[in-house]
Amino acid sequence: MPESPFQVVTRFAPSPTGELHIGHARTVLYAWAFARRHDGMFQLRFEDTDLARSSDASAQGMLDDLDWLGFLPDNYEPSRGVGGIPRQSERHQQGRYNEVIQQLLDAGEAYEDDDTVRFKMGDHRGDVTFTDAVYGTIETPAADLEDFIIRKGQAGGFMPTFHLAVVVDDHDFGCTHVLRGQGHLSNTPKHAALCDALGWPRPVWAHLPDILTPGGKGKMGKRDKSKLARQHASDQGWGCPDGIAPARFAAFMAKENHDTDIAAALAQANGLALPEIDVADFRRSGYLPAALLNYIALLGWNPGQDLEHFSVDYLAEHFSLDRINKANGTFDRAKLASFNQDAILRMSLDDFEPVLRAHFQQFHPGKLEQLGEHFRLFSDAYWERSKTLDDPATLGAFVFSAPTEYNAKAVKKNLTKNENQGLRVLAALREKLEAVNPWDVSTLRETLEQAWQDLGGPHMGHVAQPLRVALTGTAVSPEIDATLALLGRDETLSRIDRCLAEFAS
């Protein structure tokens, strides 16, 4: 293998068997940041030695998510797409793993066992010690180390196992630092021994603490989705959703599988919100990559000061292995939401509008169309009221459809109290609004400013609150002038009429 021009080479090596999840995202972030910090290279490769579970669709999806996060790997060639990324199945076809396995066999470091090949550990090798950049020196006595399979049997197509393939790849691709989940801590003695037997230098290993699921115990993962869906289905007696084979559904309910497509179908059919686990989930929920990354970065690493809000560029300059935490961290959606809102607030409206538009374009195209030229106004109205890019769609639901019911408390407080004071204000307002021209924010504002004084109110709320109830069915909406402008004259007047009729005594 040629000498690498880089002092530091990191890599992200997922198996393409599902979605890119939040734990992956953090590993990528750290591996990327560490490489940047040392002017190194950040590589991607796919570990698809488990042919049955691996898929191209998954590989492509992971690449797309990586792109969204902003971490396209340095070994990516756009013209070749996902096909340009190294994958172990291809390297196997080229014979590289068998070559190494043969070398080990010839050297007496491995032996055939039925139709597999095992690597000798135990007394043959002695105690294995390695130093982890996060967890320190870890010593494993020979007695705890058993011979392990490095080449699977015929049924597996004589594929190398993950243990052999990672070591060979990390060596061949010149990886100097291996950042991965702490689940691999107990595999590392095997990898260290393999390196030693092959006479290859060992990379620096840095194992990352796990991200635990909020409220519960255990790693945050796809099971959280299936668990929630299953529980709701069981509690409310939901049946098999469309498009899912009854047998698979039954197996799912019996906890025999945890397939997320079943969980998703269940959620979709019954209006259940599944927890965000995968990067795509956070994207759909309207989190900004910058905020997600900022939050994730802190879940396991910190700069050692009271500094919490920083960019990936800051990380690229300051990230270090020795400030990675050892203890597992629990994911906190509320804090993520706060970071996201903070990021939104720090954008200018000019920056926010296109970002919100892109989100609506992808996830709420119908609403985007309905908004038409009001989109700018809509963005302005919800810019500082939203924690996510998806919030405007729900918080602003009244913009897209008239209220079907009126909140009782809001009605009492703002319409019927004091002998229908609010309703009387509303009726008077209707006259004034009918004459407003042009129907825009500033004219509406002037009109309403004048109106509350004419109608003897103590302040703007005198007219704003009855209007809010009539227009939204609740006491909450953006600035009242913007609310009216968003709705337009016809819709505003018709909703007022409907409300007056509803509560006419």
Add this chain to the structure above:
RNA sequence: GGCCCCUUCGUCUAGUCUGGUCUAGGACACCUGGUUUUCAUCCAGGCAACACGGGUUCGAAUCCCGUAGGGGUCACCA
């Protein structure tokens, strides 16, 4: 169960290596008050932690031992 790892406010954490400046700091959440046409924003204030038990020491969140709890791992999955 064996082996490995971990343990500061509800959560993320600073502080631990180089004991005293820690009556333990910040952030999110929560509570209170203020600003505001509602909500949100913003501002001010508040609640809240060194897992437990022994040592060592003039002095321990910081060092040592033990206990408890949590996580991981024991595959022809990665």
